[in-house]
Amino acid sequence: MSARTLHPASVAVRSLSRSLNTGFLFFVIGVVVSPGGNGIDLLSVVGLVAIGIVTGIVYEFAYYRRFRYDLTDDTFDVTSGVIARRDRELPLGRIQNVDIRQNVIGRLLGIAAVHIETAGGGETEVSLRYVAETEAQRLRRQLRRGASAEADAAEGPTREARDRNRATDAATAPAEADETLLFEIRPRELAILSLFTIDPGASLLGGIALSFASGFDPMTLFSDRVGVLPGAETGLVALAWAVVGFLLAAWFLSATLTFTRYYDFRLTRVGDELYYERGLLQRYSGTIPLEKVQTLTISESVPFRWFGYAALSVETAGYAPGQDGRSTESAIPLADADRVAALARAIEPFGSTDLESPPRRARERYAVRYLLVVAAVVGLAYLVARYTTVVRDWYVVAALAALVPIAAHLKWTNRGYRVGDRYFLTRTGFWRRTTKVVPHYRVQAVLHQATIFQRRRRLASVTADTASSATFLGRAATAHDIDADRGLELQALIEERLQDRLRAHERQRTVGRWFRDAAESTRESDGDGDEN
Numbered sequence: 001m002s003a004r005t006l007h008p009a010s011v012a013v014r015s016l017s018r019s020l021n022t023g024f025l026f027f028v029i030g031v032v033v034s035p036g037g038n039g040i041d042l043l044s045v046v047g048l049v050a051i052g053i054v055t056g057i058v059y060e061f062a063y064y065r066r067f068r069y070d071l072t073d074d075t076f077d078v079t080s081g082v083i084a085r086r087d088r089e090l091p092l093g094r095i096q097n098v099d100i101r102q103n104v105i106g107r108l109l110g111i112a113a114v115h116i117e118t119a120g121g122g123e124t125e126v127s128l129r130y131v132a133e134t135e136a137q138r139l140r141r142q143l144r145r146g147a148s149a150e151a152d153a154a155e156g157p158t159r160e161a162r163d164r165n166r167a168t169d170a171a172t173a174p175a176e177a178d179e180t181l182l183f184e185i186r187p188r189e190l191a192i193l194s195l196f197t198i199d200p201g202a203s204l205l206g207g208i209a210l211s212f213a214s215g216f217d218p219m220t221l222f223s224d225r226v227g228v229l230p231g232a233e234t235g236l237v238a239l240a241w242a243v244v245g246f247l248l249a250a251w252f253l254s255a256t257l258t259f260t261r262y263y264d265f266r267l268t269r270v271g272d273e274l275y276y277e278r279g280l281l282q283r284y285s286g287t288i289p290l291e292k293v294q295t296l297t298i299s300e301s302v303p304f305r306w307f308g309y310a311a312l313s314v315e316t317a318g319y320a321p322g323q324d325g326r327s328t329e330s331a332i333p334l335a336d337a338d339r340v341a342a343l344a345r346a347i348e349p350f351g352s353t354d355l356e357s358p359p360r361r362a363r364e365r366y367a368v369r370y371l372l373v374v375a376a377v378v379g380l381a382y383l384v385a386r387y388t389t390v391v392r393d394w395y396v397v398a399a400l401a402a403l404v405p406i407a408a409h410l411k412w413t414n415r416g417y418r419v420g421d422r423y424f425l426t427r428t429g430f431w432r433r434t435t436k437v438v439p440h441y442r443v444q445a446v447l448h449q450a451t452i453f454q455r456r457r458r459l460a461s462v463t464a465d466t467a468s469s470a471t472f473l474g475r476a477a478t479a480h481d482i483d484a485d486r487g488l489e490l491q492a493l494i495e496e497r498l499q500d501r502l503r504a505h506e507r508q509r510t511v512g513r514w515f516r517d518a519a520e521s522t523r524e525s526d527g528d529g530d531e532n
Contacts, residue, residue: 002027003068003069003070003077003079003457004068004069004070004135005064005065005067005068005069005418006064006067006128006130006131006520007111007131007132007135008064008128009109009110009111009130010064010111010126010130010131010210011057011060011061011064011132011210013105013106013109013129013197014060014063014129014130015057015060015061017058018057018059018060019052019053019054019055019056019057020053020056021305022052022053022056022059024051031383034402038042040416042158043145046421050520052202053486054220056198059082059522061084062082062306062371063080065084066079066080066081066085067095068080069126069128070445071139071142071143071357073146074092075089075090075091076090076092076095076116076126076143076146077085077089077090078090078126079375081200088125088126089117090118090126092146093116093119093141095143095144095146096113096117096118096289096292096316096317097116097117097274097287097288097316098112098115098117098139098140098143098144098286098287099114099115099117099284099285099286099287100112100115100136100137100140100283100284100285100286100287101115101282101283101284102112102116102133102282102283103281103283104281104282106130107283107507110132111130111132111133111134111416112130112131112132112133112136113127113128113129113130113136113142114127114129114136114139114520115127115128115130116128116133116143116504117461119225119397127196133467142288144273144287144289151173154288161433171501172402173249174415175193177266179270179275179375179501180268180269180270181266181267181268182267182268182269182274182343183265183266183267183331183332183347184265184266184342185264185266185268185333185335185341186335187335189334189335189471190263190265192256192261192309192334193262193304193333193334194255194256194259194260195255196303197254197255197258198250198251198254198305198335199253199257199258200255201425217523220514221424222495225526232349233307239314243479253316254335259279259280260279260280260281260282261279261280262278262279262333263278263279263280264277264278264279264280264332265333267331267332268483270291272289272290272291273288273289273290274287274288274289274290274314274331274347276286276288276330276331277287278333286344288314288316288331289316290347292316292318292345292465292499292515293314293315293348293439293442293443294315294316294317294442294466294468295314295315295436295437295466295468295477296312296313296314296315296344296347296350296436297312297313297314297315297434297435297437297475298310298311298340298341298344298434298435298436298437299311299312299432299433299434300337300432300433300434300435301431301432301433302430302431302432303333304334305433308336308337308489309334309335309336309337310332310335310336310337310340310341311330311332311333311334311335312330312331312340312343312344313330313331313336314330314331314347315468316468317466317467317468329360331347332342337356348423348439349422350420350422350423350425350437351420352419353425353427353435354418355416355425355426355427355511356416356418357412357413357415357416358415358459358479358480358483359456359459359481360412360418360480361457361459362412362415362457362459362480362481362482363408363409363411363412364408364409364452364455364457364526365453365454365459365481366407366408366412367404367405367408370403370404370442371401371404371410374397374398374401374404375401377397378394378397378400379397381394382394382395388450393435394458410430411430414427414428414429414430414433415427415428415481416478416479417462417479417482419497420440421497421499422440422463422501423437423438423439423440424437424438424477424494424497425438425477426438426477426479426480428465428478429489436476436477437477438464438466438477439501440494440497440498440500441501441502442466442467443464443465443466443494443495443496444465444466444467445465445500446462446463446464446465446489446491446494446498447462447463447465447490447491448460448461448462448487449461449462450484450487453485454481454484455484458483458484458485459482459483459484459486460481460482460483460484460488461478461479461480461481461482461487462478462479462480462482462491462494463476463477464476464477464478464486464494
């Protein structure tokens with residue numbers, strides 16, 4: 001195909017943000033170098049701002065004219081740059097994910113941004129801002145199809161045959177006819193997700209907004225409302241009402257952000273890929289290639305677990321799917337636990353989630369750990385009471401020791417593991433209980449670790465490391481505090497199952513390659529017969 005360019009409307013959309021940035025920069029320059037003797041020369045500043053805005057528009061027009069992209073049989077080529085030219089060739093086999101984003105303006109104009117990530121990349125490799133909606137969908141479909149074809153090329157037929165097969169697939173494959181809806185968030189689920197999700201960024205924004213509203217003095221925001229808020233005429237009560245106000249503002253913004261983020265969340269399957277769409281003001285859509293799935297994570301957080309809800313996320317081989325550096329994509333943000341388990345098994349048929357618990361001496365270890373924490377808190381309270389007048393009855397804090405057996409038992413009961421014929425399962429966490437499912441053939445290494453405190457109780461932890469970046473963030477599938485000898489057996493068993501699955505996977509690839517070669521030979525023989 002011939003090289004293409006961006007949508008003409010991209011000039012206007014990009015110029016809007018670019019001209020604002022350059023205009024503000026020239027405004028700052030104008031204020032600093034203003035020649036006015038008794039103050040700022042307003043005319044000079046306005047002139048510089050106008051020059052900045054025009055500069056931004058001219059730059060974006062030049063960017064549009066010099067931007068070209070081309071999808072070939074083996075690569076996706078992009079040429080861009082205004083002052084410095086940049087030519088990039090992305091091998092289709094390295095393309096990991098193709099995300100599509102649309103803000104409100106883009107949806108009105110019928111344009112979208114396409115972000116392309118590659119395997120092993122720490123950030124978006126190529127961004128097309130902006131192309132038509134239909135072009136964005138076409139690119140995602142063909143880029144992912146091309147990536148899958150290149151992945152099969154190593155064991156597939158000849159290049160000429162691959163080219164003919166790709167052309168046939170492109171001509172016969174329906175665009176969306178084979179799309180199967182797997183999940184669609186329900187209004188009740190979206191409402192519960194929004195009400196009980198705490199977003200740190202939104203919480204901070206809520207506090208800042210309320211600070212501005214109060215003139216950075218929260219006391220004044222509530223102390224004047226004596227008739228509305230009981231006891232607000234006193235300073236201490238006004239401060240308490242201010243804290244409540246900050247919390248309400250943070251919760252409101254967090255709920256609003258979560259609602260707009262997951263509004264109309266849909267998950268569909270096309271072939272060997274999952275497609276997700278979500279968002280109210282800004283629409284996101286992207287792919288989760290099933291052949292790249294490393295780990296499934298089922299999360300049951302408090303208070304969602306009280307309502308019988310859970311979430312499912314998918315960890316894939318190290319990419320940053322327009323995802324701002326994250327390697328985990330939400331397959332189901334919130335749904336009935338049975339629906340989540342059913343979809344997880346549709347992706348990886350891991351069977352039962354009945355797990356083996358750690359030995360009872362692990363629970364004793366947790367109790368000792370929590371007792372040490374309580375002792376440290378009591379000691380701190382004693383020091384505060386001795387040298388200040390803030391705390392008097394410091395010994396009351398010792399009552400926390402009564403909660404230690406309960407906390408230790410909950411931690412112990414929410415941990416477990418199981419090694420099946422095809423999968424390694426682990427579970428941990430009370431407030432956010434996560435069950436991880438790792439296919440044996442995805443395991444890169446098996447780690448057996450025992451700290452000095454674990455060795456005293458003959459305990460160890462076994463971790464199944466995969467190509468996902470979750471390991472670096474401490475989120476890898478780990479069987480915590482199991483018997484040390486059992487841990488060594490577990491390590492050897494997982495490594496043995498890994499080799500078994502790799503051999504089975506290689507046999508499947510060999511058989512598939514043989515069938516493809518046989519089919520290609522038959523087509524070539526038929527072609528020769530037709531010519532004769």
